[in-house]
Amino acid sequence: MKRANIGKQGWKLLLASVILMFFVGASYPKGDDEGKNYVRICFTEKGVTLQRATGMAPETPVTNDLLKQKKKIDFKKLKNELPEKYKRWLDEVAYIISNYELKGFLQLKTDEHKDLFIERFWLARDPTPGTKRNEFKDEHYQRWAYANKFLGRGTYLPGWKTDRGRVYITLGKPATITQLASSFETHRMELWHYIGNTQYNLPPSFYLIFYWRDGHPPFRLYRPLTDSPYRLLKPTPEVQPLDEETQFNYLSRLGYDVAHAAWSYLPSAGGYETYGYRAAMIESEQLIGDIWKAHNLEEESRKEYVDATLAGKAEVEVEIFFKTMTIGKLVRWFVSPAGNIFYDIAIEIKPEDLQVGKYDDQYFINMDLSGTVKDDEEKVIDFFSCSLEDIYLDEAKFEQIRYRPMMLMFRRALVPGNFHLDMVLGNNVSKEIASTSAELVIPPLPDEKPLIGNLYLAKKITRISEGEKPSQKIKAFQFGDLVITPSVDNSYSPKEGLIAFYHIFFPHAITPQQASNYLLCYEISQRGEVVSRVVESLAELGKRNALVVTLYQRLGLEGLRVGEASLDIFLKNMTAGEGVVEASARADFELVSQPEPECWSYNQAIIPYDSPQYDYFRAKLYINTGNYEAAERGLKAFLSKNPDHFLANLDYCTLLLLNQRYDELIEQASPLLVASPRQPNLLELMGQAYIYKNDYQEARRYYEALRLVRPKFPPVLNYLAYIYYNLNQREKAIQLLEESLKLDPSQKDIQERLKKIKSESR
Numbered sequence: 001m002k003r004a005n006i007g008k009q010g011w012k013l014l015l016a017s018v019i020l021m022f023f024v025g026a027s028y029p030k031g032d033d034e035g036k037n038y039v040r041i042c043f044t045e046k047g048v049t050l051q052r053a054t055g056m057a058p059e060t061p062v063t064n065d066l067l068k069q070k071k072k073i074d075f076k077k078l079k080n081e082l083p084e085k086y087k088r089w090l091d092e093v094a095y096i097i098s099n100y101e102l103k104g105f106l107q108l109k110t111d112e113h114k115d116l117f118i119e120r121f122w123l124a125r126d127p128t129p130g131t132k133r134n135e136f137k138d139e140h141y142q143r144w145a146y147a148n149k150f151l152g153r154g155t156y157l158p159g160w161k162t163d164r165g166r167v168y169i170t171l172g173k174p175a176t177i178t179q180l181a182s183s184f185e186t187h188r189m190e191l192w193h194y195i196g197n198t199q200y201n202l203p204p205s206f207y208l209i210f211y212w213r214d215g216h217p218p219f220r221l222y223r224p225l226t227d228s229p230y231r232l233l234k235p236t237p238e239v240q241p242l243d244e245e246t247q248f249n250y251l252s253r254l255g256y257d258v259a260h261a262a263w264s265y266l267p268s269a270g271g272y273e274t275y276g277y278r279a280a281m282i283e284s285e286q287l288i289g290d291i292w293k294a295h296n297l298e299e300e301s302r303k304e305y306v307d308a309t310l311a312g313k314a315e316v317e318v319e320i321f322f323k324t325m326t327i328g329k330l331v332r333w334f335v336s337p338a339g340n341i342f343y344d345i346a347i348e349i350k351p352e353d354l355q356v357g358k359y360d361d362q363y364f365i366n367m368d369l370s371g372t373v374k375d376d377e378e379k380v381i382d383f384f385s386c387s388l389e390d391i392y393l394d395e396a397k398f399e400q401i402r403y404r405p406m407m408l409m410f411r412r413a414l415v416p417g418n419f420h421l422d423m424v425l426g427n428n429v430s431k432e433i434a435s436t437s438a439e440l441v442i443p444p445l446p447d448e449k450p451l452i453g454n455l456y457l458a459k460k461i462t463r464i465s466e467g468e469k470p471s472q473k474i475k476a477f478q479f480g481d482l483v484i485t486p487s488v489d490n491s492y493s494p495k496e497g498l499i500a501f502y503h504i505f506f507p508h509a510i511t512p513q514q515a516s517n518y519l520l521c522y523e524i525s526q527r528g529e530v531v532s533r534v535v536e537s538l539a540e541l542g543k544r545n546a547l548v549v550t551l552y553q554r555l556g557l558e559g560l561r562v563g564e565a566s567l568d569i570f571l572k573n574m575t576a577g578e579g580v581v582e583a584s585a586r587a588d589f590e591l592v593s594q595p596e597p598e599c600w601s602y603n604q605a606i607i608p609y610d611s612p613q614y615d616y617f618r619a620k621l622y623i624n625t626g627n628y629e630a631a632e633r634g635l636k637a638f639l640s641k642n643p644d645h646f647l648a649n650l651d652y653c654t655l656l657l658l659n660q661r662y663d664e665l666i667e668q669a670s671p672l673l674v675a676s677p678r679q680p681n682l683l684e685l686m687g688q689a690y691i692y693k694n695d696y697q698e699a700r701r702y703y704e705a706l707r708l709v710r711p712k713f714p715p716v717l718n719y720l721a722y723i724y725y726n727l728n729q730r731e732k733a734i735q736l737l738e739e740s741l742k743l744d745p746s747q748k749d750i751q752e753r754l755k756k757i758k759s760e761s762r
Contacts, residue, residue, distance in 0.1 A: 078106040104306035130428020155218035163221040200294040207261035229262040328488040331438040348488035355430035371423040407599040409476035452585040456501040458484040490589040
């Protein structure tokens, strides 16, 4: 099954959309292709639609083959009529574009389609699809630049148009270049030797000779069969008689390789000394032909994107098989020193499930993580999609990590509430995906009693060196200058022990002196019995003055049985008697006999906690959760530092509309409209405000302006009809509703409204 290359942006869009399928019961089992589930994805200008299907996908895609037309096309004329930038691009890819691609490109009508074609042209050749770098493209332009800088010197041609330039751009740098100066008997020559270049089904070792024909530049490619060795020699009286043995002897003075290549470019084939050298000359000619035709070698595999671009359809269907990989996950929330909520995500991939790519001598990994956060009513509160930076490993580094699990770590902001997190991880190299989910229950910060936050169980904690600045380099599972290494599956060996890491949130009502009266009790239980207990005093807290206190405790596991266990932390107020438990936390873990291999990790950094961007981000989250009061505080805080931020101003206007503060909305939006008089969101907000104020004359003014921007948008026509109806202009309202139904006949409520208005007009 040949997978279509949809490119990095297409793959991201796919991941974002396929989440919806994964969490409604779709399954994608491993195994042979036959009987496997697959998905048909339609990429359109409006978004992505997906259809689930089962069975055998087609072995090869069906193409339109638009080039097989009866009408004769003057491709030379089409090329001459191209804008200069596209002529220049065709020069740049002259030796790598196939005939089918070239003819397809020349038939494209618009610059938009030509630009799309160029993008797909490079994607079709990307040896590491999904990564940010296209090594083929980079290498090609390096060769192009080298050819133009060095291989056209002393000639009237640009380097890419010379024979040496063409070969260099097509095949790259040879293993060796032997430069041979002009002598009394021979013309100036260069002997290029390629070794191991089997990219275009070429021999593993072959020669090429470039020479000054008739003693003048530029260098031309020598052809053993049609030029004959005599052309490499100068026609002087001394170079006589010109029998083949004499020619061979003269050329041997330059080196045996040169003399052999004059009869055969193939080192393993017979040269002049053998009986079959004529056949070797023919093989050399065939080799040259293969080099010249290299650009057409993979033509069939690239017809699909050419036809799709030529068709100019609004959507392109791609059938892809989804294989699943197994992952583990750990999700924990915490509160920053400023009192803001974040959550950390750790995803572990076992070495047997991690597929990597290889290009040249490097291994590469590229993955995307997409997710949705929903509330108890299934309303989407947040959606995210983040990409790993491309990871490249040389052979030595790959050997170090190939048998170790990989851990991906991310951190993201959130607000208090009960949420369900769905995630999809995509491997852009293997096109495998994995899904997982987690519950996030984040209570409001306490007003009276302390609260213990999420309990992190860790294998080790490291401290950032003094030379680094933690505030400028915040990553997941990092707290100040401490970085913890979590265990995704919460398994620990007695030799390792474990570290309990957590935060205590004290309300403002509890002073540091009062906090110092608390005790912490750590209890490890197995089979319902407490098998280990550690007690710690918080007397040191009397010296602190912080809302959030970060604590960790190393706990030994020696002597405990292999199997399930749990850790409970109790916070006791010792002001009276034996103390009262005011907060607690619990985490389950497993004791294993042998330590698991240590993970190697990728950890994505985030912006510092004090960035005003978090005020804006949380304000949007609060709007989605319906907490408009908190949203307004966040937006005001952000706009106080970024008063000209258009989207934040727009969100603030939306918030005012939701809070039914129409006069404030009009006051806030009016100066924005002066700067952007055709901005559709502002026009709609102003129109809505005046509708709710029952000022239909003003509402009409803004919706008519919006209609000029969106003339064929049914909701705009429907609101205008409502406005004209309230202005007692029923004929105008009927006309607008009829126009809306022509654009979208499925609007049943609008059909009923139209009937009602018509009946009133009789």
